[in-house]
Amino acid sequence: MDQIKNLSPLPIDRREALRRLFETGAPVLSLAPMQDITDLPFWRLMSKYGGADLYFTEFFRVTPHYVPEKNILRSILENPTGRPAIAQIIGNDLEAMARTAQVLERHPVAAVDLNLGCPAPVVYRKCAGGGLLRDLPRVDALLGVLRGAVQGAFTVKTRLGFEDAREFDALLEVFAKHRLDLLTVHGRTVAEKYGPHVHLDRIAQAVRSLPFPVQANGNVISAARAVDTLEQTRAAGLMIGRGAIRNPWIFSQIRDRLAGRPVSLPTGRQVLDYISDLYEAVCTPGVPEKAQVQKMKKYMNFLGEGLETREEFLHDIRRCSTRDEFFTICSRHLDHGREMALQP
Ligand SMILES: Cc1cc2nc3c(=O)[nH]c(=O)nc-3n(C[C@H](O)[C@H](O)[C@H](O)COP(=O)(O)O)c2cc1C
Numbered sequence: 001m002d003q004i005k006n007l008s009p010l011p012i013d014r015r016e017a018l019r020r021l022f023e024t025g026a027p028v029l030s031l032a033p034m035q036d037i038t039d040l041p042f043w044r045l046m047s048k049y050g051g052a053d054l055y056f057t058e059f060f061r062v063t064p065h066y067v068p069e070k071n072i073l074r075s076i077l078e079n080p081t082g083r084p085a086i087a088q089i090i091g092n093d094l095e096a097m098a099r100t101a102q103v104l105e106r107h108p109v110a111a112v113d114l115n116l117g118c119p120a121p122v123v124y125r126k127c128a129g130g131g132l133l134r135d136l137p138r139v140d141a142l143l144g145v146l147r148g149a150v151q152g153a154f155t156v157k158t159r160l161g162f163e164d165a166r167e168f169d170a171l172l173e174v175f176a177k178h179r180l181d182l183l184t185v186h187g188r189t190v191a192e193k194y195g196p197h198v199h200l201d202r203i204a205q206a207v208r209s210l211p212f213p214v215q216a217n218g219n220v221i222s223a224a225r226a227v228d229t230l231e232q233t234r235a236a237g238l239m240i241g242r243g244a245i246r247n248p249w250i251f252s253q254i255r256d257r258l259a260g261r262p263v264s265l266p267t268g269r270q271v272l273d274y275i276s277d278l279y280e281a282v283c284t285p286g287v288p289e290k291a292q293v294q295k296m297k298k299y300m301n302f303l304g305e306g307l308e309t310r311e312e313f314l315h316d317i318r319r320c321s322t323r324d325e326f327f328t329i330c331s332r333h334l335d336h337g338r339e340m341a342l343q344p
Contacts, residue, residue: 015151018155028237030215030237031056034058040080041282045277050251053251055085056113061090066100088112088114088115097146114142114154116139116157117186119193143175155180155183157186172206187203187216198218207236215237219243221343246302267337267340268338275330278296279292300317306344307340309333
């Protein structure tokens with residue numbers, strides 16, 4: 001396509017960073033992209049609590065005249081984690097996607113990632129994200145254009161299909177045609193949204209049949225579940241989303257478990273400290289208190305699921321509006337020294 005510019009070559013280091021990460025032999029642990037959650041302050045906080053090996057930005061939503069949002073770019077430009085970052089794009093306009101991918105890879109990213117999984121109707125009805133999985137020729141065309149446009153690593157994050165996990169067979173054939181550098185498989189269909197079952201057998205199928213690394217994603221909520229997912233799929237890495245919001249220690253817990261060390265669980269008070277850290281990290285100075293509390297509720301929706309008293313906690317949190325009320329509720333549920341598994 002003539003809109004793909006011939007740009008100066010990327011430094012070898014950048015082109016190789018992702019490959020080297022997957023050559024260490026240890027499973028790579030990635031923080032999942034999560035819109036309005038995994039911003040720069042959240043990355044910083046995750047890295048303080050043990051941290052992922054690889055960080056994905058929330059998606060850049062590419063439309064025909066798109067210019068990448070500054071607040072998402074900031075995560076890449078000021079990446080505070082010391083680990084590689086991957087910029088994720090979503091959309092279906094071939095020219096705009098190729099152009100944006102090229103713009104993004106001029107920034108310090110280890111790869112550009114294509115989102116083929118978003119289940120939000122506002123996205124999939126426009127045939128982007130998970131919606132593209134209903135149109136494999138279009139996926140094929142998009143992968144071809146992006147592979148041609150991206151000089152460095154090009155990766156994909158996908159669900160298994162739109163309606164039925166059996167659609168994955170044909171999808172794998174499309175992926176196999178394009179030299180991807182990494183495929184992350186969220187082991188659910190779009191229709192399954194965030195349902196309880198993750199098709200680990202389908203992720204294993206991708207691992208067996210593709211000539212590039214595959215990461216497993218979906219419900220990795222503990223060190224035990226991480227080991228089980230790795231054993232059942234033989235994946236080269238794990239991507240963790242909601243489990244990391246709930247339990248930022250999860251990355252170090254998994255590393256401990258894989259190294260045969262005892263896995264320590266946080267006490268209620270440590271979880272309370274994490275919530276205070278989160279408040280300080282993600283709340284912007286000058287923003288009214290009510291809006292800050294509102295923002296914290298988004299994180300608490302996930303964290304609350306890991307509490308034994310989740311219903312009462314979430315009921316109260318959803319109704320509070322001041323910082324004091326917020327922390328009074330958190331203290332009521334978490335000011336104790338008992339260990340917490342933080343699982344739903
Ligand atoms: C609030 C929220 C926002 C998300 N935003 C994105 C996104 O921007 N890009 C993407 O590929 N997936 C997104 N996802 C999906 C996650 O990356 C991940 O695939 C999914 O949560 C399953 O992993 P988990 O069970 O570890 O949470 C989002 C998920 C949540 C809960």
